[in-house]
Amino acid sequence: MKGHSYKAGIFLKDESRADWHDKTLWMVRQKRDKAARSVADWEDLRERASSIKEQVLSNLDFYLSEFEQRAVENGVKVHRASNAQEFNEIVYKIITDNNAKLVVKSKSMLTEECGLNPYLEQRGLEVVDTDLGERIIQFRKEPPSHIVLPAIHLKKEEIGELFHEKLNTPKGMSDPVLLTSAARTHLREKFLSAGVAITGVNFAVAETGSVVVCTNEGNADMGVHAAPVQIHCMGIEKLVPQTRDLAVFTRLLARNATGQPITAYTSHYRKPRPGGQMHIVIVDNGRSDRLKSEVHRSSLKCIRCGACMNTCPVYRRSGGHSYGYLIPGPIGSILAPSYNIKKHTDLPFASSLCMSCSNVCPVKIEIHDQLYKWRQELSEKGAFSPVKGLVLKIAGFILSKSALYDFSGKVARVALKGLPRRMVYSKINVWGWERELPAVPQESFKKWYSKNSGKNNL
């Protein structure tokens, strides 16, 4: 089974590269800490963000309905998609209704989730991802390894090679300023000739029917204001009740994601420009099912900041591609099983449950608890192999009976002491691949106690 553990092993074979990846992401975590410390009421903000999202989730139908009504009043066309297929069809229809051939797209994990790009490309359309990191991985035909920093796993020399191939930059050129400049020229041409611009949505405001998109590059705005047709794609959970609620989220998001006080552009789209068309597509794709689960609904509070990935020691040392799901790291590990429980049985175990993720989450999702609960659910749903299930049952039995426990412990210790090293450290002893087992003591604590009990000081 080529799960996370196996892929992580491969990632770690190139130790210096793995160290570089770890260090780079740790720096992002440190930038986040510095930014968070500059906000006196940071923990209070997290609490407020969590409450606002809880309120939305508890009244989702009401807010969705209000949002749609306001948006329609603003001259926006609102569409609802219950699943990925419907979403792709709706977007495709808008594009073909407007005879567009070229689509520019700013970052949207939702469109990745629904497989929009391949759907459109198979139907003869050209889709250009305009976020620089996304464009890089689009050229490389690989998925993002991080939801905010999609190309974090790549070195500048590799990007230089890629741009030499795709954009005719000079061979060997790897200066980020020059590479970015080449991308700027290339993408400006796309922005100005696109027939449709697609964006994701960071926040959708029920009170006004507006959508808010946060970028550093300005690529959402470049696309939207140049193309005749703009389409904003959002999951149902992206709502916030009122404009003033945006204050809490705009103070948290960029600081938590990259350590900036705010992104370069925080754009509020409410009405189409004169002569333009504005569409909003609201997508379910399993979200309302997750909402029904008492245990898992809190994952819908996620505002996609990526901080959980930066802080996760496992993510830093295994890389986003080891997770096998479009969203990696801690949040990905609690979302993935709800989409495909059979495929992603490994992900809730790709964690040491250190709880760092829960502490950085701006909306206070108890990610560590969700990971723990997924483990129980996987066990109940029979996702474990029969051997593993049996081993655990036996262990449970032994550990509940003190005589059996004492006996098993003794057997283990005697065996360890007695067996030759090459037997103890055979391939099946996973612990022993890179670690020594503990030394075997003369007696257990229990034995010592029973020999010495009744005496006061020893």
Added chain:
Amino acid sequence: MDILRIGLFIPCYIDQFYPQVGIATFELLQKLGIEVVYPEKQTCCGQPLANSGAEKEAIPVYQNFVRNFCEFDYIVTPSGSCAYHVKEHYNILEQTEQVKRVRANIYELCEFITDILKIDDLKIDFPYKVGIHQSCHGLRGLKLGSSSELITTRYSKVHRLLEKANGIEIITLDREDECCGFGGTFSIFEPHVSVKMGKARISDHERNGAEIITATDMSCLMHLEGIIKRQNKNIKVVHIAEILNNNRL
């Protein structure tokens, strides 16, 4: 004044492989004037099973724990993760008075000393350069200290107990609370990442001059020691109980 009577819980891996930690805990608590009772039918807190997804299979283990410890005003254990597990995850048991009592009154050793006994100077000698590994469940679960992600006043109960030791120098780490990578069954299911994380912790301590790594959890130390021994390094691991009990190394 009534002498405080506590139930001592010794985690399964300490019982089997590191009895000296249990002995140090026992001796220390006695020195502090406590009547220490060790219920001999105790086994395990059930965490290894629960973390593997077998919470239901662990219920008989949980029940054995409650049976052994429900009579005590306090339960003390030299393990942050076991104390955390009982507090948090015994919520799946029917919440009888006994279960509630056990969950409310279990303490890791250091927090018992600082919060219940209200002592922070144990008058110990420890003339070494010491790195404190802040085991995750104790730190973030039991709030034995302020974790680096939270924007809050900084504190550490473990640091408080150590800083007054004669001759000690507590080193500062580059990453003060990164996980060691043990994570229970994680160390077996994800061996490569687990060891890589352990190596990183050891390097951090070495780089910053630690001669000894200490922690509230022997499980973390067992994992680090396993790597240290395989790599033939000189740095030592010593459980906090042995330091606080003024054991000679």
Added chain:
Amino acid sequence: MSRDNLLTAKDLIPEFIESLAHVGAEVIKLNGKDSVLAYISENYPECITFENKEIWEEYSFSCSKEKLEKLGTIQLEGKFGVAENGAIWLDDNCFPNRLLPFIAQKVIILLDSGKIVKDMGDAYDCVNDCGYGVFISGPSKTADIEQSLVFGAHGPKSLLVTLF
């Protein structure tokens, strides 16, 4: 708080200027709008301003993309600024065409230093209803290539804020 009643604590200006520097914007502070306009015409004679009704019309929504793409330096006036992050709010009332703040190579934003609020909480009390509005904090930027910060990702390569 209504948008006509902005807080002007004197000590918000230094914080605002510091935030602007932090996000990569250049800042100049002069006395009075006239001084600022004079500064711009002296140092950026090629700068296009949209205060004139005719130029406003010329660059409105029907303006061709080719014409827009040729824009070098432009000048806009912001509605208010936010001290905690150097952001400035602009909306449909500030430009004839929504693409302008992005397509130009360099953007100069004039801002009345009496119109600075402390943080986003106050800021959202001041944003007005309009079809499009944006908080602009510094020039366009990216760090997608090995975390190296580069200005001018797609939008303007530089932003100058002229406070008066």
